[in-house]
Amino acid sequence: MGAIIRTATAGTFESSDAYVEVGPGRGSIDLSLESVVEQQFGEAIRRAVREVLSECGCDDIEIRIVDRGALDCVIKARVEAAVRRGGMN
Amino acid sequence: MRRSLLFIPGNAPALLINGNYLGADSIIFDLEDAVSPDEKDAARILVRNTLRHMDYRGTGTIVRINSIDTGYWKADVDEVLKHAPDLIMLPKAGCKEDIDVAEAYLSEAEERLGIEQGGVGIIALIETAQGIERAYDIAGASARVKALLLGAEDLTADLKCARTKEGREIEYARARLVTAARAAGIDVYDTPFTDVEDDEGMRLDAMVAKALGFDGKSAISPRHLAAINEVFSPSLTELDYAYEVMDAIRKAAEQGTGVVALRGKMIDAPIVSRAKQTIAMAEELGIGR
Incomplete structure (x- = not known):
């Protein structure tokens, strides 16, 4: 598994999209989520994010997500793009 | 299509x-x-x-x-x-x-x-x-x-x-x-x-x-x-004509007629080919007969 090297972002604040910001963590996954559908789908979104991080081999990251009603596949794409941009060691 | x-x-x-x-x-x-x-x-x-x-x-x-x-x-x-x-x-x-x-x-x-x-x-x-x-x-x-x-x-x-x-x-x-x-x-x-x-x-x-x-x-x-x-869809006029062409061809084959005419014009292979294309497209669109 690996750690994020640098701060990076992906996505936008537009409707149906998600804005994702990643940076170096403190030895674990530190995930914060702001979503218009937090009540209904917050857990599912967190699960989707962790799935992507696991696929990317990342377990040391600070990640902030602002969700604007994005579908799972969009959130996952934005997380993957941000992680790739952040680089890992 | x-x-x-x-x-x-x-x-x-x-x-x-x-x-x-x-x-x-x-x-x-x-x-x-x-x-x-x-x-x-x-x-x-x-x-x-x-x-x-x-x-x-x-x-x-x-x-x-x-x-x-x-x-x-x-x-x-x-x-x-x-x-x-x-x-x-x-x-x-x-x-x-x-x-x-x-x-x-x-x-x-x-x-x-x-x-x-x-x-x-x-x-x-x-x-x-x-x-x-x-x-x-x-x-x-x-x-x-x-x-x-x-x-x-x-x-x-x-x-x-x-x-x-x-x-x-x-x-x-x-x-x-x-x-x-x-x-x-x-x-x-x-x-x-x-x-x-x-x-x-x-x-x-x-x-x-x-x-x-x-x-x-x-x-x-x-x-x-x-x-x-x-x-780009067949118009009703085009579709009607295509069916008329195919009907004329079928009747001619039944009667053993060599040359087929429709509305005073000879029906040849390219016209039949176009008629078939039109009907095939109409059927794909669900507007065929």
Whole structure:
């Protein structure tokens, strides 16, 4: 598994999209989520994010997500793009 | 059947996820002009995920990759190929060798990814003077090449002329592409009409393209799709005539008559062929008898 090297972002604040910001963590996954559908789908979104991080081999990251009603596949794409941009060691 | 092909920016989730409901026969996920260089990476991941997870049944899927003279196109192919778009659109196809380069990489990627060899077709975007002049070579360069599409904006820049709504500056290019595609036995689609607000101008432009022999027309706005679909569907008059032709042929065969005439005109092989095409298209659209 690996750690994020640098701060990076992906996505936008537009409707149906998600804005994702990643940076170096403190030895674990530190995930914060702001979503218009937090009540209904917050857990599912967190699960989707962790799935992507696991696929990317990342377990040391600070990640902030602002969700604007994005579908799972969009959130996952934005997380993957941000992680790739952040680089890992 | 592709009467209408809608370009959708590859980094626009709201449009991508609704691609199936916009009314296009095919949607073109655009990784090229609609995506800025610093967003290419995010767009190709987004398009890949969308192809993987969304249900586009009933709508064809095409991915416009970046051109082979950029550093992006191989990554585009690697990302989307496994998720089975119907076609890969190759921009700025200028000669047979461009198709050879794309073909070789697609084959290599298919082998590497363990997917069917030759499974994905190419739609060659012809948008340079060289591409127009070599359209027949491009159309016949590989069995993967399934269609040509005219890109008039880049073409007119290359021709050093203004792009007008009337389109006289692209008359030759249109006719040349239709002829090249027909000679090679593949489909051919017209350039988008770029004035989103001008519905009447768009309809006239689509009618010109249909009259020249194009199979369909591309669009940059969902607003144009209904008119394009209508123009490229058989009209009731065309359909009635097609059925009359087939009836006349059937009756002549029953009576053992050699020459068949309808409304005072001889029915020959090309007329029968067109009638069959019209009926086949109507049946596909669910408007046949």
